[in-house]
Every structure is written in structure tokens, then in C-alpha cells.
Amino acid sequence: MSKSLSAYSVENKKEKTEKHIMVVWVDNESGVLTRVAGLFSGRGYNIETLAVAQVDDAKHISRITITTEGTNSVVDQIKAQLLKLIPVHKVASFQINNKSILRELALVKIIGNKKNLEKAKKICNSFKTEYLDTTKSSFIVELNSTRSEIDRLIKELKPYGVASIARTGPLIMSKGSEITQINKGKIL
Amino acid sequence: MTQQLTGAQIVFKVLEDHNVEYIFGYPGGAVLPLYDELIHHKKIKHILVRHEQGAGHAAEGYARSSGKPGVVIVTSGPGATNMVTALTDAYMDSIPLVCISGQVPTHLIGTDAFQECDTTGITRPCTKHNWLVKDIKDLPLILHKAFHIATSGRPGPVLVDIPKDVQFQKTKYIKKEQAIKIFPKTDVKIEENEIQKIAELIFKAKKPIIYSGGGVINSGEKACQLTQEFAKITGFPITSTLQGLGAYPGDDNQFLGMLGMHGTYEANNAMHDCDLMINIGARFDDRITGKIDKFSPKSKKIHIDIDPSSINKIIKVDHAVVGDVGKVLNKLISVLNKKYPNFKKSNKASISKWWEQINKWREKDSLFFEQGNKILKPQYAIKRLYELTKNRDTFITTEVGQHQMWAAQYYKFTKPKRWMTSGGLGTMGFGLPAAIGVQLANPGKLVVDIAGEASILMNMQELSTAVQYRLPIKIFIINNQYMGMVRQWQELLHDKNYSQSYTEALPDFVKLAEAYGAIGIRATNPDELDEKIKEMIDSPKPVIFDCIVKQNENCFPMIPSGKAHNEMILGPSEKKDNKITKEGKVLV
Secondary structure (H helix, E strand, C coil), X not given: CCCCCCCCXXXXXXXXXXXXEEEEEEECCCCHHHHHHHHHHHCCCCCCEEEEEEEECCCCEXXXXXXXXXXXXXXXXXXXXXXXXXXXXXXXXXXXXXXXXXXXXXXXXXXXXXXXXXXXXXXXXXXXXXXXXXXXXXXXXXXXXXXXXXHHHHHHXXXXXXXXXXXXXXXXXXXXXXXXXXXCCCCC | CCCEEEHHHHHHHHHHHCCCCEEEECCCHHHHHHHHHHCCCCCCEEEECCCHHHHHHHHHHHHHHHCCCEEEEECCCHHHHHHHHHHHHHHHCCCCEEEEEEECCHHHCCCCCCCCCCHHHHHHHHCCEEEECCCHHHHHHHHHHHHHHHHCCCCCEEEEEEEHHHHHCEEECCCHHHHHHCCCCCCCCCCHHHHHHHHHHHXXXXXEEEEECHHHHHHCHHHHHHHHHHHHHHCCCEEECCCCXXXXXXXXXXXXXXXXXXXXXXXXXXHHHCXXXXXECCCCCHHHHCXXXXXXXXXXXXEEECCHHHCCCCCCCCEEEECCHHHHHHHHHHHHHHHCCCHHHHHHHHCHHHHHHHHHHHHCCCCCCCCCCCCECHHHHHHHHHHHHCCCCEEEEECCCHHHHHHHHHCCCCCCXXXXXXXXXXXXXXXXXXXXXXXXXXXXXXXXXXXXXXXHCCCHHHHHHHHHCCCCCEEEEEECCECXXXXXXXXXXXXXXXXXXXXXXXXXXXXXXXXXXXXXEEXXXXXHHHHHHHHHHHCCCCEEEEEEECCCCCCCCECCCCCCCCCCECCCCCHHHCCCCHHHHHCC
């Protein structure tokens, strides 16, 4: 459903809703994540996944990666609003296509009897996984891949005793030599 | 070694550096070090309000009428939470405020200490930016930054939360000139290409309209002059939002009156039928657009705004220029003059048909009302107030509701910064404290708060502030004993179910004025109105003017919920054949 931008756009034409990944470069200061997250909740946008870490130790810049869903115009509006936040330096939005690299990390713990563990390992071996911890009754496997690949691994492992799943949400980076330029104060 | 100053001293140093004349505030435990320091700074006058919300709106009134940032000091906990409405109000209407709040000492933060609250957490969505200063070393720069952010770009409120222990600690002061050097430049480059394209559209337009907003006023006097110049060069009709009134003279023939929900018939129809819309510093607010998908369907739209997030937020536009309205207009005018030197002469003919059409709409006289000889009509009261005050430099504030719309319709503003009203947030109780700030910024001028009897009671206590500082503000109450706009909506949209909109036990406003040490005047019929208004104007003291008006008068014309600009209701006789739909009913 298209997002109504005003109380008066009752019969607005429906725009296509798509998944977008937003990358926000911010000053790593106290409260900055609440500013970003609060902007999303306050304006009725959805955060599906969120990944944050400092990427520039000298300048204290953090990179926030957010997966959201919306029409193109909603995404443009989110970007424009994000750029108004004082600690935000620049914002990029990506669609999921072959122009960028997407990676997500997952840890999966399997607990079970010998038979199930063996079956589970067989599945894990068919993916590019790594074993991080193995005991007689359990193991933890790591997969660093696309979302759909991780979804597939988890789905296949489900019958053999998946006890715990941890996922980071995706990170994204544009392919080639392009990087995002400072875009504060620009029309998007 | 350089001299070290305490946090409290630094606060006042910064205020002095930024030429602050007034602070509006209320003391409390967490700001006592600041109040100790106050006495050493004779240039800064503290205005003691009766409620922190009053301080916020008074600072807004000061800022809105002077163009300078309003400064507020409040204590922690309830002091800060009472400021939230005023901060939100300033945020919605882009008014520069700097609020300094006290906080419990750093070692008590997070312990649910007495009068502790998460002030920066609470005010994050209603400020442009806010800070909790935990380290004294950060304080000077943050305070300078606060003023910079509040006043640059699209202005807005900021808040600096200072724990009590930080107010005592010492550090080296940083001067304003030093601090400014390290702030990023906010000036954006104006897109020359877009200006050229816009000039072409202006040249070709057959049915143009200028739609100006609060951004013109915020940009300053120069921008208002340029808007007038732009209108004169082009000969285009101009309409204004509620917030923009006064940027263009309201009594000029090219001015079509306010547009939007309670705008004039000619302004709204011109917006609907135009082929070129030039939005200068307005934001396509829902009070303006009415139904989005029927909004000005045949026009090319141009948007000039300082805030990039305003572009294409609600209405997709064909051309946009981000920048200060004054600077953009300046460029646009010089391009127009260079590109089309004979435009001024040739243009009159090409838009003459359009003016004919507009004059036909004007003939409808959508602001017409009939004043009988017994009961006062609210429109008449405001019209008389206008006639009796128009020859002096008068400043009008309002509360929120019917009286506010009537004031916007019948009071014609000829200068900017003479009209201070809560537009975006629609805060009842705004007008009285705002009038206090306006009077301080404009001593000797006539300041009138056009109020409703319901709104005024929301911040009535501030009359005591006005009396204390001998501020002769006039509170002109349009008293119909109803929350008039609520009553009107209940009549039109809720089957005349007047649920809780009538006030049963109103105070005697004349006696109330006297109790506060002000003057009370009451008018009940048209014959005595003029004389009593004159008595109010001539009074050297604050006045409450209790104007008893017809109880069930509705504010027309009106675009009903969910309708378009060309579907206005002009008066009571018309509303039956313009039924409001189910979808319309859910809108506010």
C-alpha cells in the first residue's frame, strides 16, 4: 500500500513499495542512534534491520545501515529528513540489485543427538560456512552471505535442532569506484 | 594562565556575546547557579513568567516580532516538560528559540532523582537539535552552536540541558568569533539553471499565482520587499498562507487574501485554476492544499524553499530552488529584468483575462457578513478593531480557533512581523504570553492578542507577568462561550452533537482583569463597540476586553475536510448540497 503523505491524500495513486537499504554516516556521539531511529518511528517509517559501528576512529564517524520499505518518494523524503539531522554527514539509499554488494552475518547454534548433528553438518557443508564451536551435543556455525542464502540455510537446518540464531542485518556497499558524496542541503 | 569561568558564567557570557536582551524564565533547584549569576549581567533582563509554557510562547512572540532568537531558562523535570508545547510550536512554525534547561547533577542522572527527567530524550523530536552537556569543556562551543543552529537555515528551537554540577565547574571561555569559524557554512549555492527555466515559465504564464508563506517573513525584511517587487514586475496575483500574512500588504489590489481552509474564494479558486504556481517559502501544508489529488491539477509548480525536505514532500513540483527566499528572489528578479526587459509592459495584456476571472470570483465577496443592530458579530468586532488600529503600527497575536481565522481574514497586515499566530501546532494559550514577548521587543507599540474565551484561560496566569513588567498588552476576547471551532466542526461534521464544547462557568473577565491589576472592559452591542475599543487603545495598562458575540456564528468560507479548492462552502445556506464524505470525516 502506498504511504499517505498527508491527511488529505485519501485517494493518492498507488506507488510501488520496495525494499531500500539506507546508509547514514553520523558523528558517533551519545543519542545519535535515537535521533535516527526516532525520525523513522516519528514519521511512520519502518526499520526492518539495523547495523551500526564506528568506521572512522579519528573523526568518530559511524556508519548506520538500515533496511526499510517504501515507495521511491517516501525513501527520498526519509533521506531529506535524515540529512536535516545535525550529526548526519551524508546519506545514501540502495536498492537490492547487482549494482551493490550486500552481506549479512549469521550465527546458528544446533543442539541435538549425534544423528541430527551429522545431518545438520551435511547441510552446513553445502554452504560456505565455518564452524566456530563444536561439542558432542552441539555446534555453532557461521555464514557470511546474502540474506536469501542465510534464510535458505536456516530453513534447511530447522528440522535438526536449531536452538539459537543471531543475525546482523545486511551491510551494503556500492560496486566499482563510486562512493557517496556529501549531500547535505541538496534536493533529492 | 587564562581565566577560567564557571558554567553559569559561561552561559551569560554567551548570551552577552549574542546580544541577548531578554530571557524568559522560571527558577528552580537545578538552575539556581544561573540565577545567582543573573545579577552580574545588567544588560540582560530576566522576565519572570508564571508557567514555563508562558516563557516559551513569550520567547516565540519576541522572536517572531523581532527576528532575533528568543531565549528561555527553565529548571529540570517539570520546568523542562512544561516547555515541550512551546518548543513543538516553535519547531512547527520555524521560530528560533534557545532553551537552557537545568538538569540534576551528572552523578544523579539515571537514578530517578528529584525533578529528574530525560529532557534531551523528551525534546529530541521537537527541537532542531539538543545537547546534554556532561563535560564543562564542551559547554562554550555547544552554546555558540545552539545559537548558530537556531538561527541558520530554516530556523527552529534548540535546547541545551546543563546538569547543576556543570554549572559550577570551570573552564576556559571561547568567544563567538572563534567558535563561528569552525561551524560548517550553511549557505547553499542557488541553481542558476533552474532560475532560467523558472523565468521562462513566468514569461509564458497566462494564469499565474504567487503563493507566499512564512519563509518570506523568516528570511527578513529584504525578502518581503523583493516579494513585493516581484509581484509588481510580474503583475501576478498573490495569496499568502496564515504564517506569511504581512509579507505583502494586505490592502493592495494584487493581494487575493489568505488561501486554504478558511481562505478567500478568489484565492482558492485561483490556486485551483492557475497554470503556474509560484510557491515562495511555504510548505504545502494540509490546511492549504485541501484534497491532495485535486490540488491545482492544471498548473506547473515552482517551489522556492530553504529546506530541501520541503521539496516534493506533499506536492510534487516541476521546478525547485533550495535557498534563502531573499537571495533566490533577488537572482530571479535580475534574470527576469535581463532576459525580458519589456516584460512589465507586455505582460499586462497576456494575463488580463485571468484578472477578469479573478475579479469575477472577487464579486462573490466571500467574507461578507451582516451585522444586525443587536448582537455583535465576531467578524464585525475584528473589522472594527482593524479600522480603529490600522493607522498606527499595531502588532496582533492570537490564540487558536475561530477568532484566529477571523483575525486572519479581517485584519489586513501591511508589514511583516506584525502577525504572530500559532499555525502549525495550533496551540491554544499561545497569544497572551506571545503578546508579552512582542511588547518587550516593541516598546511603545500597540500589541493586541485577539483571543477566544476558551483559549485565553489556558495561559491566563501570564496576565500577572504583563502587570508586573508594566506591559500594556490588550487582550481582545471574542467571547461566544463556546470552543467555537470545535462547535463549528460538531455542527458541520458530527450531527450537531455539541459534546463538551460549551463552557458553563466562565469567569467574569472584567473582574478577573481587575483582580490581576489590569483593566477590564466589556462590549455587548454594536453601538458601544467603537467607543470601548478606543478606550482600550488609550489605556496605558494591560486590558482584558470582553467582547460578547453571537454564540453560533460559523467561520466561512471553508473548504470542508477532504474537498478541493474549488469546492468551498461560502456560507450557512450553501452547506447542504456539499456533503462531506466518510473519508473527509476522519480528517482533522
